[in-house]
Amino acid sequence: MSTSRHLARLALALTVSTATVHAQSASEAPSDVISLEAVEVTSQLRVQEIQDVPIPVTALTGSALEAYGIRQYKDLAPFVPGFMVQEQSPNNPGINIRGVTTDSGDPRSETRVSLFQDGVSISRSRGSVVELFDMERVEVLKGPQGTLFGRGAEIGAVSLIQRKAQNTTAARLTAGFGNFNRTEIEGMVNAPIVADQLFGRVAFTAVQHDGTIDNVADGSTLNGKDTQAVRASLRWQPQPTTTVDLILNYQVDTPPGTSFKSGTIAPPGGDTSPYTFAALNRGRDLYIDRSVWGATLLIDHELAGAWSLSSITGWRKFDSFEQFDADGSFVPLLEFAEDATGDQFSQEFRLNYKNGGPFVGFIGAGYFHETGSQVVPFYGNEQQIWPFLSGNFRDGIIAAGVPAALANAAIPAVNPFAPVSAYPASMALFANPALPPSLQGLAFLAGVPLKGSHVEEYANHGETTAWDLFADGTYQLTDRLELTGGVRFTAEDITSGYEASRLSSTPSTVGFILGGGENIVFTPTNGVLEASDDSTGWVGRVSARYSLNDLTSAYASVSRGRRPNAITIDATGTPNYLKEEIVWNYEVGVKGVSANRRINWSAAAFTYNYNNFQTTIADPSTPGRFIATDAGNATGTGFEATFQGAVTDTITLFASYGYTDATFDETGDNGQPQEFAGYSFRLTARNTAALGATLNFPLGNNGNLWLTPVVQYKSKHYFDDNNAMFGGILSEDGYTLLNLRAGWRSPNGRWEIGAWAQNLTDEDYLIDAGNTGGSFGIPTFIAGSPRLWGLNATFNY
Structure with a gap:
């Protein structure tokens, strides 16, 4: 039996799951009582134990993130069933929850999965990737979460909670190295500034390694990493009833370019395998230069009686530039770049109610404004x-x-x-x-x-202004039964723009021959073409939770998600008004812990129906340009389960399993056959599974050794909603990855020395296929990371 098949069957045999993963270090493991830590979450915008939340949510504490070496979104996948991340680069992530993907860089359309950083949306694709360092917790919520997390949480949300300044003095420094010339350093300093009132914290990280694919065109490399990030935070507590947090974030990414390797044109002396060397034009001029800035102000103030006020103010800005070789070969056919910018401001006020009685809830209002652009130059010979x-x-x-x-x-x-x-x-x-x-x-x-050199470009522009009113509450009907309901109303003004221009000094000869006039690819528009629209919409949820006993509860929910209306424009100036995308999700689940808290688990089954599913396709009239279109109706069903158990005071096990069947329906609303009928959503693996453990080996006065193996499996999945494109080769068969971490910790926890490896068995697998080259008939392929390893040392003060 293959490793992947055995793993999937083993995960299925467990049939239960944990809603939270927490890795205890040896210094944290109790000596006389074996138990798992109770984890509190804020998924419903109030503090609750995760077992009491009628939502399929996975929470990973800061210590779990550190123990398992989780630094990027993709590292979360083994711990969260129904969650998959494709990261071509920090500029181009794809986040998939229950079969539905968010990855478009077009500023004119909304996301399907919301990412929040301390309550502020960071969902726009080109600015969404942030390093997970010095974190308090990460929560992944599945199913429509628009009531709690806003208009972009159509099928799920990822909530990042960063560690805030505390009234204590502490410091931490980690340094390490690894293969592909990897170097890394991470640190944190926290200290009181004014006794018992004002505290400060600074955290930073810097990680660099060369690319894993050689570019023999000039001796450079591709698919590398080069990231620096810093965070400064202040916490002010002028009185016991008031807490103010100011958080400033900055991250810059300057890695080498992505290896979009042609599956048609082999490099000189090479082959078309995506795992071997490439020969891409422009060499070291293939790169990414991306900066993200953010400022967040959080205010929590207890009012008189049972009321409290929460305010979240956020400002974010990103500027990213990426040069890429879209044909994936040494022939200068499809040379592209993307220059994307975004600027947003948001404000949310929430009035919370809790008096110790049967009802708890909140009402609130929000404002959001965003402007963005996406400029795509084409360089032709x-x-x-x-x-x-x-x-x-x-x-x-x-x-x-x-x-x-x-x-x-x-x-x-x-x-x-x-x-x-x-x-x-x-x-x-x-x-x-x-x-x-x-x-x-x-x-x-x-x-x-x-001409030996011709340059032209197109640009998408988007501006969105939105206002929200929302309310959510839970009422305890009996000692065992509680009902939860919520609704959010949104009004939006959107403006979309499109422009195509010729940047070369003379028109294109080939462009005239092909009938495109001055340009080869993008028909000039003679200025910016704009269209505007306004819309309103609503999302909501209703759920019931029943305590079967003091240790186990079951829930059922119905929720409505929404992706707002969008507008696209072509070179003729004709606007295409896309309808709002609606999803209805129906779910049942059960969660439980053992009496001694040595085991916790949960399981959930769901089904959802999509209307007006918006997908991105190659523009049939303009090769190289992608447009959004209504692909009709779709349906998804699935089951998710995870498990965690403390076997002894030194061994903790976890398992997760997810089954997702998300496909386009045979017919649309009008009864006509759909173009993608029966096809699976892109990036959707029908089966995912993971097994892992935290093992501690006490050495008495000599400290302890620890080991954390994690095995994950993904079944076959496609990289395009059109599964049949190019004969179905834009897909990846099932594969298994093994990650391993091990190390030694001193008796007082001050020193730690560790070693780690990702993809220990050096498995070949793809993270994407098709891409821009696919729209010209020459698809490209991107290899996943090979075996990466490193050593590091940590000092805690």
């Missing part, structure tokens, strides 16, 4: 592009009446991979008087050289 286009051109002019012999003369009799100097300098064909009337208009191109 007509002398290299022409041989690839000339075959189609030949057929076209023969059909127009040009004799075959004359048409054949238009095709350069050279290898398309030959040096530029081998190409003809002019298109003398069009001076021939034998041209039919339909082509005589091109005669002026006679003698016009094929």
